[in-house]
Amino acid sequence: MLKSRRGLLAAGLAVAVVGAIGVVSTVNAGADQIASPPEASSAPAAAGADADATEIDPADITPPARLPWGDPPRRIKKGRDGATSKTLRAQGLSAAPPDASGSLAPRGKHGPKGRSGGRSGVIRSQQTTIAPPKPPGVKQAAAAANDVNYLYNVGSQDANSAGVFANVTIGKPELAKKDYHSLAEIALQSADGEQIVEVGWTVDRVVNGDDDPHLFVFHWVNDVPKCYNDCGFVQVSPNIKPGATLTYGVTKKFGIQYFNNAWWVAYDTEWVGFFPEKIWNDAGVQFDRSGYVQVFGEIAAAQSKPCTDMGNGTAPDTEDSAAARFSSVGYVDGPSPVLFMRSTVPDQYAVAKVMDKSVTPWRESTRSFRYGGPGRAGC
Numbered sequence: 001m002l003k004s005r006r007g008l009l010a011a012g013l014a015v016a017v018v019g020a021i022g023v024v025s026t027v028n029a030g031a032d033q034i035a036s037p038p039e040a041s042s043a044p045a046a047a048g049a050d051a052d053a054t055e056i057d058p059a060d061i062t063p064p065a066r067l068p069w070g071d072p073p074r075r076i077k078k079g080r081d082g083a084t085s086k087t088l089r090a091q092g093l094s095a096a097p098p099d100a101s102g103s104l105a106p107r108g109k110h111g112p113k114g115r116s117g118g119r120s121g122v123i124r125s126q127q128t129t130i131a132p133p134k135p136p137g138v139k140q141a142a143a144a145a146n147d148v149n150y151l152y153n154v155g156s157q158d159a160n161s162a163g164v165f166a167n168v169t170i171g172k173p174e175l176a177k178k179d180y181h182s183l184a185e186i187a188l189q190s191a192d193g194e195q196i197v198e199v200g201w202t203v204d205r206v207v208n209g210d211d212d213p214h215l216f217v218f219h220w221v222n223d224v225p226k227c228y229n230d231c232g233f234v235q236v237s238p239n240i241k242p243g244a245t246l247t248y249g250v251t252k253k254f255g256i257q258y259f260n261n262a263w264w265v266a267y268d269t270e271w272v273g274f275f276p277e278k279i280w281n282d283a284g285v286q287f288d289r290s291g292y293v294q295v296f297g298e299i300a301a302a303q304s305k306p307c308t309d310m311g312n313g314t315a316p317d318t319e320d321s322a323a324a325r326f327s328s329v330g331y332v333d334g335p336s337p338v339l340f341m342r343s344t345v346p347d348q349y350a351v352a353k354v355m356d357k358s359v360t361p362w363r364e365s366t367r368s369f370r371y372g373g374p375g376r377a378g379c
Contacts, residue, residue, distance in 0.1 A: 063236065063264055063271040068165040068255035068332050074269045078239050085172060085212035088247035094268050095215065095244040098208065109227040111206040112180050113218055114150035116296045120193035120223050122344065125149050125304075148180060149304045152344045153311075153351045153371035154296040155326055161290045161334025163257030164188050165266070168200065168295075169324035170213050171312030172248040175203050176375065179308045180300035183216070184324065188256045188263070191291025195280055196220040197263045199254050199272075201246050208243065215244045217265055219275055221283050234262075236273040249312070251325070257332050258288050290334070295326040297349070297371050305348060307379030311372025316352035325354070327368035337367035349373050 066072055079088045079096030088096055115123045126148050166186055173182040185200025198218040207228050208214045217233055219226050226232070229242035246252075255266040262274035280287040297310045311324030329337045343351045349372055356365040 061234070061236070061262065061274065062260055063274075064257060064259045067253070067266045067269070067271070068163045068257045069253055069330065071269070073266075073271055076239050076268050076270050079245075083245060085245055085248045088245065089249055093247060094252070095240045095246050097241075098214065098243055098245050099210075109207065109230050111204060111228060112148045112300050113225050113228070114148075114152070114298050114300060115196070115220070115225075116150075116152040116154045116187070116294055116298060116344070117156060117193075122152070123150055124344070147302065149301050149306070151299045151301065151306070151310070151349060152296050153342075153349050154294055154344070155329065155339035155341045155351075155369055156292065156294040156296075157335070157337065157339050158191075159290055159293045159331055159334050159337075160191075161188075161293065161331040162259075162288075163255065163264075163332030164290065164293045164295075164329070164334070165253060165255030165257075165332070166295050166329040167251050167325070167327040168254050169251050169312060169326075170201050170246050170248050171309070171324050171372075172211070172213055173203055173309030173311065173313050173372075174307075174375070175205065175211060175309075176301070176307040176379065178302040179306055180204065180206060180302075182297075182299050182308050182310055184297050184311065184326070185216075185218075185295070186254050186256060187294045187296070188290045189292040189294070190285075190287055190289075193292060194220065194223040195285055195287040197256050197265070197275055199256055199265045199267070213246045213248050215240065215242055215246055215267055215272070217242045217272070217275075219263075219279070221280055222285065232279045233265075233275055234273050237270050240267060240270060240272055242272065251327070261288075263287075293331070295329060295339075297324070299349075305376045307375035309372070309374055310349045313372070313374050315373035316350050316370030319355060321352075321370060323352070323370040324372045325368060325370050327354070327365075329367040339367060339369070341369045343371070348376065 076094045079093040081097045082099035083096035112128045128146055128148050168184055181202050181204035183202035185198050187196055187198045189196045201213040202216045203213050216228050235241050252268045257264045261277045264274045265272045299308050299310050314323040316323035341351050352370045353364045354368045355362045
């Protein structure tokens with residue numbers, strides 16, 4: 001039996017909810033939309049789509065016949081329950097159910113979550129009553145307001161589409177003891193930026209209880225953040241679900257697509273599940289197309305200049321750098337990708353364009369970039 005990794009990190013950790021948002025500031029999106037949709041999408045009505053999300057039987061919902069990037073779905077290469085990211089990497093596997101054997105395993109589904117921009121603005125800092133877990137044997141202090149600082153490396157575009165996908169480097173960044181998470185994600189948003197579906201990987205001890213990368217999903221309704229891996233998400237795959245441990249040091253495909261009155265989430269070679277559009281309809285919103293799309297790295301830290309790595313911890317300072325990447329970003333029934341790439345903290349974590357070598361002469365890619373780097377020097 002595998003020894004619980006979560007139990008070692010979980011002593012005294014209780015479920016807590018996010019506190020009130022503090023400072024919110026904005027950056028401009030600034031990318032022109034090019035109207036030349038590469039592929040079509042159909043969205044026929046689904047049986048049971050009007051039911052509450054908790055009452056939907058996944059067997060009644062038909063996913064798209066192909067993944068957002070065009071491949072037919074097939075079963076992922078799955079490891080045994082509780083396998084570490086290191087084991088998955090060594091065995092050439094894609095994901096595994098997390099270790100849930102610890103009776104004190106964290107269940108912090110309401111952990112802090114930032115937002116990198118759009119018309120609703122960048123969340124640069126907030127306060128939360130969640131504290132990162134103490135080392136084993138150290139008593140957890142009573143819940144108190146803690147500052148969370150968010151730092152981002154971003155590629156974005158005004159994009160009217162039925163979905164988005166990208167190749168994403170999965171890293172295992174070093175997370176400082178006092179920090180909350182280091183993640184990479186795809187975020188599909190409404191034109192006003194208030195409705196959002198997110199998918200990606202995160203290293204987050206509060207939510208997952210260890211230092212491995214895990215699959216996550218998240219969503220926002222009317223500019224209100226919901227929670228990690230739940231809050232109406234409907235599981236479909238028998239092989240992988242949000243919270244799964246992922247391999248690292250590899251590039252995998254992540255995607256989001258609207259189909260059958262739902263926003264479907266894909267990872268690697270499978271459909272994971274979906275958020276029913278009814279979640280937004282019940283809040284008085286129609287959300288069946290994107291108006292803005294982002295791919296970005298995000299750090300949630302206890303200080304404005306953290307020691308935590310972003311991406312895979314490698315700086316994107318040269319063309320042949322092994323830094324983490326977002327690459328081959330594409331849309332379902334949308335424009336040609338022309339990303340606006342930038343860092344909100346260029347003195348710490350950088351963004352660098354890559355060369356598109358599929359054309360002659362080579363030119364800078366509009367759909368791929370390197371990003372991230374190590375934490376603050378001297379940590």
